[in-house]
Amino acid sequence: MTAAQKTQAPDGASKKSPRELLDSPDFKALVKKRWAVSFGLLAVLFVGYYGFILLVATDKEWVSQTVSSAPGAVVTRAIPLGIAAIALAWVLVAFYVWWANGSYDPEVQRLKDQLKH
Amino acid sequence: MPPSTGAAAAAGDVAASTLGTTSMSAVLFFFLIIAITLVITYWAARKTKTSSEYYAAGRSVSALQNGFALAGDYMSAASFLGISGMVALSGYDGMIYATGWLMGWPALMFLVAEPLRNLGKFTFADVVAFRLRQKPVRIAAAIGGILTVLFYTIAQMVGSGHLIELMFGMKYELAETLVGIVMLAYVLFGGMLATTWVQIIKAVLLLCGVTVLTFLTLRQFNFDPTQLYTKVMELYPPPGGDPLQSALAPGALTKSPIEAVSLGLALMFGLLGLPHILMRFYTVPDAKAARKSVLYATGLIGYFYVIIPIVGFGAAVLLKASVVKGGALTALSGRELITHFDKGGNMAAPLLAELLGGQAFLGFIAAVAFATILAVVAGLTLAGASAYSHDIYVSVIKNGRATEEEQVKVAKITTVVFGVIAVALGILFKDENVAFMVGLAFAIAASANFPALLLSVLWKPFTTMGAVWSIVVGAFSSTTMIVLSPTVWEGVFGFQHAIFPYKNPAIFSMSAAFAAGIVVSLLTPEKDAQLKFEDEKLRTYLGVGAE
Numbered sequence: 145m146t147a148a149q150k151t152q153a154p155d156g157a158s159k160k161s162p163r164e165l166l167d168s169p170d171f172k173a174l175v176k177k178r179w180a181v182s183f184g185l186l187a188v189l190f191v192g193y194y195g196f197i198l199l200v201a202t203d204k205e206w207v208s209q210t211v212s213s214a215p216g217a218v219v220t221r222a223i224p225l226g227i228a229a230i231a232l233a234w235v236l237v238a239f240y241v242w243w244a245n246g247s248y249d250p251e252v253q254r255l256k257d258q259l260k261h
Numbered sequence: 262m263p264p265s266t267g268a269a270a271a272a273g274d275v276a277a278s279t280l281g282t283t284s285m286s287a288v289l290f291f292f293l294i295i296a297i298t299l300v301i302t303y304w305a306a307r308k309t310k311t312s313s314e315y316y317a318a319g320r321s322v323s324a325l326q327n328g329f330a331l332a333g334d335y336m337s338a339a340s341f342l343g344i345s346g347m348v349a350l351s352g353y354d355g356m357i358y359a360t361g362w363l364m365g366w367p368a369l370m371f372l373v374a375e376p377l378r379n380l381g382k383f384t385f386a387d388v389v390a391f392r393l394r395q396k397p398v399r400i401a402a403a404i405g406g407i408l409t410v411l412f413y414t415i416a417q418m419v420g421s422g423h424l425i426e427l428m429f430g431m432k433y434e435l436a437e438t439l440v441g442i443v444m445l446a447y448v449l450f451g452g453m454l455a456t457t458w459v460q461i462i463k464a465v466l467l468l469c470g471v472t473v474l475t476f477l478t479l480r481q482f483n484f485d486p487t488q489l490y491t492k493v494m495e496l497y498p499p500p501g502g503d504p505l506q507s508a509l510a511p512g513a514l515t516k517s518p519i520e521a522v523s524l525g526l527a528l529m530f531g532l533l534g535l536p537h538i539l540m541r542f543y544t545v546p547d548a549k550a551a552r553k554s555v556l557y558a559t560g561l562i563g564y565f566y567v568i569i570p571i572v573g574f575g576a577a578v579l580l581k582a583s584v585v586k587g588g589a590l591t592a593l594s595g596r597e598l599i600t601h602f603d604k605g606g607n608m609a610a611p612l613l614a615e616l617l618g619g620q621a622f623l624g625f626i627a628a629v630a631f632a633t634i635l636a637v638v639a640g641l642t643l644a645g646a647s648a649y650s651h652d653i654y655v656s657v658i659k660n661g662r663a664t665e666e667e668q669v670k671v672a673k674i675t676t677v678v679f680g681v682i683a684v685a686l687g688i689l690f691k692d693e694n695v696a697f698m699v700g701l702a703f704a705i706a707a708s709a710n711f712p713a714l715l716l717s718v719l720w721k722p723f724t725t726m727g728a729v730w731s732i733v734v735g736a737f738s739s740t741t742m743i744v745l746s747p748t749v750w751e752g753v754f755g756f757q758h759a760i761f762p763y764k765n766p767a768i769f770s771m772s773a774a775f776a777a778g779i780v781v782s783l784l785t786p787e788k789d790a791q792l793k794f795e796d797e798k799l800r801t802y803l804g805v806g807a808e
Binding site: 171174175196197205244 | 353359370372493511515521549555556559560563566567719795802803805
């Protein structure tokens with residue numbers, strides 16, 4: 145997206161028809177960005193969650209060791225890992241909302257304003 | 262061994278717990294919850310006249326309210342009682358299971374929440390069929406939706422009937438009928454608005470109840486979870502001192518990595534195909550509110566799954582009793598006491614509630630469990646009714662030409678029919694092992710509903726025939742593989758060797774559904790669908806023209 149296209153937008157003379165808006169590079173960039181963010185975050189979720197599942201499934205030895213080596217320590221590595229998986233899920237959702245509110249929504253509004261009524 | 266205080270105080274008699282008898286406090290809390298929810302239903306009924314009000318609460322639900330309602334729809338009695346029981350009996354495996362239940366929410370957010378809100382009206386079939394030929398896609402999607410809802414409902418009804426029987430000592434058939442009648446009152450008169458408020462109330466009560474239970478448990482250990490874990494290791498030392506067998510290490514659940522990933526996939530993508538969850542996104546005003554409601558729901562559900570294992574471990578170490586066995590007094594461990602009441606471990610949380618909070622608290626927890634069941638079944642009924650009345654009756658039989666009055670009338674008739682079927686199936690399957698049906702519902706949702714939904718939103722060359730075949734292949738393959746799996750083939754039919762080796766078919770059936778959708782679409786190009794795909798983009802991404 146160039147600076148020229150951006151400054152052109154609020155001007156009433158440059159209102160676009162639905163077809164023009166659909167074909168505009170700005171709209172295409174928005175759609176592309178939306179799915180790039182979504183699939184990027186989904187990839188992180190996959191690596192985090194299935195990584196956790198495969199780790200507890202394949203390396204029981206490692207996850208069954210206690211977190212601290214102090215005598216009498218009982219908390220296994222598996223326990224904080226499980227809680228971390230849950231925390232990861234929420235953090236990813238929160239990140240998406242933060243991105244969408246701060247970056248996606250303003251762009252959606254800007255493009256909607258360009259639409260002829 | 263001297264018996265502890267509370268529930269299991271009386272030596273020689275395990276049944277010293279009041280569990281299974283109808284206690285005053287349980288009845289009191291129960292009637293209080295019913296009274297409040299019926300008042301709300303009365304209020305909601307006056308605001309529910311059009312089909313959009315009936316199915317979607319007039320799109321007036323706020324993001325926070327919807328977040329609680331989504332959490333309420335998702336946190337069933339099975340997850341509250343079942344996961345705490347699983348942690349109590351098998352330890353860390355219950356925690357692995359709990360994490361899986363949350364992982365669908367981020368995926369739901371990234372892939373479908375916003376497009377679903379922008380493109381649909383009442384059901385997920387609206388979105389699948391949006392740019393395709395209406396009739397075939399609607400019929401297929403409605404069948405996928407109804408199958409999911411039906412299996413989920415049977416599992417809920419049978420599970421809940423037994424739970425109520427266990428906790429209140431009420432007769433099974435009476436419990437089923439009572440659930441059916443009260444739930445129908447909500448849905449029939451108050452539609453989605455009443456159902457939403459029932460979910461919100463239930464979610465708040467459930468979260469409060471579990472929070473108090475966790476607080477009371479941790480208080481026994483000076484608010485230091487490590488002391489709780491130390492006690493677990495002390496009372497349930499791993500056989501032979503092998504750390505790999507410890508209650509705090511992964512066990513049988515992840516024996517096969519393929520099985521574990523397949524279960525994870527079913528739980529994750531099953532959520533994206535559950536009609537009663539997807540339907541909630543139409544109750545909020547726009548995509549932004551839909552997005553926020555997922556954030557709230559994920560926070561609430563995540564919190565629930567983080568604290569639930571503490572309740573489970575607490576039950577395993579704090580509960581104890583003595584029993585007369587063959588003339589001698591034998592001590593029972595927490596695990597033995599829990600299985601004495603219910604082999605599946607479902608009574609761990611209620612027993613712990615009685616021990617730590619007395620009869621009144623047990624009454625509260627029992628009433629909350631009952632309210633949970635009512636709310637979940639109400640949501641399912643509304644989703645099942647909309648799949649038939651909106652997708653089949655209005656869109657296929659009437660070609661989309663039905664008046665408002667007619668639409669609401671059909672919706673209400675279908676609601677009653679669905680409610681009666683739910684009660685009948687609940688009673689019919691009373692003595693059957695239906696635990697696999699939740700897995701079946703998730704497998705069908707992940708394999709039949711989700712691939713078609715995602716491809717329709719995302720993949721331009723998707724066609725009508727591609728959608729139909731994807732749904733059919735997904736539904737058929739997941740059902741067949743579950744029937745041939747060890748769970749059903751050996752566990753239900755009692756055959757020797759299962760034909761299909763895995764309990765969770767999602768990894769295969771979901772791939773098959775995607776493959777069918779893609780291959781059939783490429784073989785049957787549909788120009789019209791591709792043109793509409795471009796046109797609908799303004800609606801999908803900008804919300805222009807969304808209902």
